[in-house]
Amino acid sequence: MPFLELTLPCTEAQQPRYERALENVGALAVTLADQHADAPDEQAIFEPGVGEQPLWNEMQLTALFEGGTSPELLLYALDAADEGLDWSRASFREVEDQDWERAWMDQYEPLRFGRRTWIVPWNHELPEGADADDAAVVRLDPGLAFGSGTHPTTALCLAWLDEMADEGALAGQRVLDFGCGSGILALAALKLGAAQAIGVDNDPQALTATDDNAQRNGVADQLVAYSPETEPADAYPVVVANILASALIALADTLSARVVPGGRIAMSGILAGQEDEVIERYRADFDDLRAERMEDWMRVTGVRRR
Ligand SMILES: C[S@@+](CC[C@H](N)C(=O)[O-])C[C@H]1O[C@@H](n2cnc3c(N)ncnc32)[C@H](O)[C@@H]1O
Incomplete structure (x- = not known):
């Protein structure tokens, strides 16, 4: 095409x-x-x-x-x-x-996020000096879908997943990656110890890239990608959604319903200055709403009210 x-x-x-x-x-x-x-x-x-x-x-x-x-x-x-x-x-x-x-x-190099999450292009190796035994390595070919790790919004979400793993909040959990693109966040969650991940994207290229990357990483049995029309209306203890602020606001009811009481959400794709509007929209259902900035972009995290 x-x-x-x-x-x-x-x-x-x-x-x-x-x-x-x-x-x-x-x-x-x-x-x-x-x-x-x-x-x-x-x-x-x-x-x-x-x-x-x-x-x-x-x-x-x-x-x-x-x-x-x-x-x-x-x-x-x-x-x-x-x-x-x-x-x-x-x-x-x-x-x-x-x-x-x-x-x-050709221009894509291995990158580390947080303490031990590595995004490695499929044709590269972990750099020398990386602790291969401790590293959570995602081997990626973004293809034509968004999500190589180089964008600040992806980096913010990867760093959050890495922190969640360090806190013990990912091990054995089910994770929803809404707006999965290449599947990078779902794959990182699995490599960091999650048991199962669901990807959702309205771009068919993204669903193909996520499936391909799941195969490439040997986790095809743990990661399934759906279109928004076919995704199971389930609730998860961990949800990441890296889509635009306008989409996060429009989808607030759906995304809130996807988080179990006490579960955590991280949202990005939010330009600096748009975070207050996102926080306001999620305030009814979430506690501990916080914003974190990288370059011109924000991540908003919260805990679903019980
Ligand atoms: C910024 S990319 C994020 C990709 C990847 N999760 C990452 O963090 O790098 C946003 C993705 O969300 C998808 N998307 C945007 N709006 C959406 C919607 N309303 N429903 C489902 N997917 C959506 C896009 O197709 C795109 O793949």
């Missing part, structure tokens, strides 16, 4: 704002490359990781959208997403998915 690729030259100072606007209108992936590299295959591709900033002053920002997306409508949405940004230098082309998978995998 072809995809629509948007490229745009920008400065280092402009990059976070452009990136945020692109993600807000549904970019599947955003990468940065050095503007001055000579040939495309020599370009240093850089996806901003946790706490990392690109080195270049001038860069080329590239975003991938679903095939069939109209460039005109996209520009209209981008203008609405942030009226102060200039998109006149944006250019578009159709790309085959293979190009993107290759670029993604």
